[in-house]
Amino acid sequence: MGCYLDIKPGSCPNSINVDSNGIVTIAIQDSSCSPDNVDIYLEQKVNGTYYILEKYEGVEPERYEYVSDFVLSPCPGTTTYTEDVYVVKFRTQDLSSGLNLDKYVDGYDNLYIEVKGDCFNGRDSVRLLSNNN
Secondary structure (H helix, E strand, O other), rough: EEEEEEEEEOOOOOEEEOOOOOOEEEEOOOOOOOOOOOOEEEEEEEEEEEEEEEEEEOOOOEEEEEEEEEEEOOOOOOOOEEEEEEEEEEHHHHHHHHHHHHHOOOOOOEEEEEEOOOOOEEEEEEEEEEEOO
């Protein structure tokens, strides 16, 4: 059920501006079901344990598509590889309001977003930014 998940493929760190009116792209490694309804969690990793800070359940993405041979490169200096993935797009403002992201812009380190579907789950680190800071 665990899978590779990449927030903002091709970027490192994975920054999300909580004030943006754009789209957040997430690549989810091939699974046997589509990501048409997912639960999203904002988590903080402390001493190797993930703690849920916020839950956003029953989220429908803006859109998604299945892509064969999608090039994944987690961060510079790491191995690049090709996988079949779902490329899923969420409105930034939906994520920001659903997960109360503006509360976590300052003073929080080791933040992760976890996405769970009917037959997959994965997480990736995230850095939160704001135009107001």
